[in-house]
Amino acid sequence: MRESLIQVAYLVASALFIIAIKLLNSPRTARLGNGLGALGMVLGAVATLFHQAIGRYEWIVLGVAAGGALGTWMALRVQMTAMPQMVALLNGFGGGASALVGLGEALQKLPHGDPPPAWLLTVGLSILIGTATLSGSLIAAGKLHEVLTGRPIVLPGHHYQTAFWLIVNVGLMLWAIIAPTPLPLWLLTASSLLLGVWMVLPVGGADMPVIVAFLNSLSGLAAAATGFVLQNYLLIIAGTLVGASGFILTTIMSKAMNRSLWSVLFEAVGGQVSAASAEGRTVRQTSAEDLALMLSYAQSVVIVPGYGMAVSQAQHAVKKLLDALQKKGVDVRFAIHPVAGRMPGHMNVLLAEADVPYDLMWEMERINPDFPQVDVALVIGANDVVNPAAKTDRSSPLYGMPILEVEKARTVVVLKRSMNPGFAGVENELFYKPNTYMLFGDAKKSLEAITQALTES
Amino acid sequence: MRESLIQVAYLVASALFIIAIKLLNSPRTARLGNGLGALGMVLGAVATLFHQAIGRYEWIVLGVAAGGALGTWMALRVQMTAMPQMVALLNGFGGGASALVGLGEALQKLPHGDPPPAWLLTVGLSILIGTATLSGSLIAAGKLHEVLTGRPIVLPGHHYQTAFWLIVNVGLMLWAIIAPTPLPLWLLTASSLLLGVWMVLPVGGADMPVIVAFLNSLSGLAAAATGFVLQNYLLIIAGTLVGASGFILTTIMSKAMNRSLWSVLFEAVGGQVSAASAEGRTVRQTSAEDLALMLSYAQSVVIVPGYGMAVSQAQHAVKKLLDALQKKGVDVRFAIHPVAGRMPGHMNVLLAEADVPYDLMWEMERINPDFPQVDVALVIGANDVVNPAAKTDRSSPLYGMPILEVEKARTVVVLKRSMNPGFAGVENELFYKPNTYMLFGDAKKSLEAITQALTES
Amino acid sequence: MTEVLFALFIFMLAAFLGFELISKVPPTLHTPLMSGSNAISGITLIGSLIAAGSEENPLAIILATLAVALAMINVVGGFLVTDRMLKMFRRK
Amino acid sequence: MTEVLFALFIFMLAAFLGFELISKVPPTLHTPLMSGSNAISGITLIGSLIAAGSEENPLAIILATLAVALAMINVVGGFLVTDRMLKMFRRK
């Protein structure tokens, strides 16, 4: 009876997770969705506490208190700009927990009789995926937080080493299935840790978001694998949903960056900060005051934010400029490229943080046809996502990536600090076009100057 | 091992069914989808033949041969216009089979020990839903095929009787759960038959399609319930998918007709052929020759087919008219109302049969804004779906139903046999509008006359 | 009891999936959807096959054979008629 | 073996359902989707709870408690941070 009630709770929790993800498809219902997801989690956890196998609670309380406190602290103090590394870290912890549960269950069951091979396979997968997710995520978070260098770290014969560790892992799994003892499982844990590290090290900073989404998918799959180990359908359902979600995000991002997951993993790109070749060509510069004047006479302004807005934390300054312009009757919209910034939806979150209404944020396909009617396209710390080479230059690594066609606007103004390239490391012809003006300096400072000039005028 | 392989086959079959339904979302892939569904069915059935419980094959061969032959014969000779009753019949047979399997399994298991109540509940549901689907579908098919009258058949105290049979059924299920013997199950079978009949008898002809979709949903749920009885996940998955499908279609249709499922089931409407009140008001008539002239000078013609096109089997004549008009350079489109005809998508199937390309068939929301630019709206045997009372007359039973706004076209021509109303039984003001012309007569004959006049001119 | 519960997980997932899938089917295809999904509901065939091949008692055999026949009509008729319809859909 | 097979049915359904659901999420919400779905993957918490409450051997207890802590960080951190983000989304 008790077991049945727990299963009913798990059934309801599964439904809550599904509804949660369903509600995430609109900004209006997303918060409710997240809340229902949390409710499902609480329901699942509380029901589990009544499981008859549970004999004592002291260690549970310890783990819950420690993890809960740490999680709360992290969630409340993380900066919105540090979201990518936060998500990476959380993915890693989830994966690690799944691996530990899989390993622990196996260590406990092995002494009592011969488990079936199919079950041992799921144990192996749970350990392999979970542990590799943990170590890979730590590396990814380190790179994103710039504790590690953002450049690809490629050791001699790197891909052979990665392949080697993969083969070792498969071998260890086979060993564990044929001769079920703890030893191969421990070894598998260790070598999976290495595999995760090896996998992520050679990935450059610009590709990191794809990796984070990929690790997101893996953390889900690790939970699903653990669900197979425990024969727990709630784990399988929740884990698989997350696995699908991460996989789709990975695909979307790879497409938007015009790369394949394979090339992200194995063909190191990005981070090679090849100092810009000024080559004696000149760009037109403008000043905050001139720009303010230009903006105040514009009818239609489109703001294109990029990674630089995140770096200089300029989102609130952007919002102030928006208010000032709207007060002057200027029509202002935001053009959001799917891979602007460092993770999907990065710009949306930052702008939302600064209270920019989401119906002002236009997706690329929707706004691109409008650029010829736009008076000023204001590019704030974006670079690769507005690089026309993606459309014209077959030799560019960006070639084929869909971009925001700002060059079609009557005037383009770019706010950045220097002529340095963006994360793909390529020159941007946009800056040299006759209708383009550059305003050098930190984006936040420039924006504040513009807004001040606007309100004073 | 054998059992495992069968389960693997079931797993693949489930996936095939899912993919089949996924592919049904576009006309380009739908046929492949249907084929994959059939493949899934063959896979599931063949795998089942290896089940170790099966001791002899003679009865299987007999049933398969008889059913297969009859099914093939029905499928090959049914007219496209008779599709609604065909689907109704098939639903009924599916439901009946599910009920028989559930009943048989229970009769076999009851002598051996006490089955758990939850299982007995699923047996009861399988019998109840399956049998009611069978008898209800037979009545629906009879009404649609005009073997029975299309008018609502309402016995004295009808709804009380329906409620009575429902209560009897619930009581019998409880009895079967408390005292698991064959008797209550047999009684349940009999009284569920009655329930199905009672449920469908009072539904009028116009509401029949909603009932067919509802029975479609029930036949799926019956299969799912039988899946619970047999602990067969393939049955549960396939049955539930069909249950969801039927339910959504029911909802869409009820909405398009501006009714609720409740009112369809319990508030008899339709079929009351209230002879039209000519009231001395006159309509403008036109002739096939005049109409041919009008059409040949038109730039944009929209054809609005309705139930009358199905009745007179005029789809091929429509296609000939289409060809003739296109040859003269007239732009011709079709406007398809979601509940035109007698089942959802009815018009699309008929027109497709006559080789009208599906990209000429426009949905209501898409074509309504275009009517003011249309020269001639040619209404062929449609009535309720173009009745402006739905928008203006609060007292009309159609009020609130979205309609095709043909009255906005420059000229409207209506092809029907008389001033009789459509299935909702209400007058249509459209016929009296100054820009409306009537061409009385059987749709097929009228169309042939028009086409002839067109090609001769 | 827990068997029924496990089956409920399947039911719940299939129900959500069904809603997502079907709500994407355009009205043009609603009739084929109805007859095609109806054919799929004939899956109850596999239950009837086992019964017809394993029952002992004559009445049970007759019921089971009838079930096989009914399910086969549903399956064969459903898929064939759907194919007949879909064959007719073509682009310009 | 058949247990794993039954679980595969669940896996397959959840995978199809996941694809259908996620492909409807607009790009605006991709970051919250990532952190929110990530929180859901912390469901492995319930496995770790049982382990932490039932293991005997000290090493196993330490591993299990660590698993509880890691999973809790994932769950609490994930849902809270997602809520923080979504709270900020508003219409004009």
Ligand SMILES: NC(=O)c1ccc[n+]([C@@H]2O[C@H](COP(=O)([O-])OP(=O)(O)OC[C@H]3O[C@@H](n4cnc5c(N)ncnc54)[C@H](OP(=O)(O)O)[C@@H]3O)[C@@H](O)[C@H]2O)c1
């Ligand atoms: N969002 C995703 O999901 C995702 C995923 C994978 C890859 N990526 C990659 O990331 C890139 C995103 O493109 P993006 O256009 O947003 O960024 P970007 O191409 O990386 O360019 C960012 C620009 O911001 C400027 N910048 C940096 N700090 C600044 C500051 N404090 N003030 C003003 N400007 C500053 C930099 O120039 P200065 O140094 O001269 O200031 C730089 O050129 C693409 O290559 C994309 O493929 C994104």
Ligand SMILES: NC(=O)c1ccc[n+]([C@@H]2O[C@H](COP(=O)([O-])OP(=O)(O)OC[C@H]3O[C@@H](n4cnc5c(N)ncnc54)[C@H](OP(=O)(O)O)[C@@H]3O)[C@@H](O)[C@H]2O)c1
């Ligand atoms: N499609 C669905 O799924 C569905 C579902 C539920 C209910 N319904 C109901 O069915 C109705 C459908 O509307 P509808 O406009 O298609 O049809 P309708 O309103 O039923 O009208 C059909 C018209 O066709 C004419 N007609 C009949 N036989 C004819 C022939 N041989 N030649 C020429 N004309 C002929 C009839 O007039 P004469 O007798 O004067 O010829 C009649 O007025 C709606 O009330 C709808 O709510 C449909």
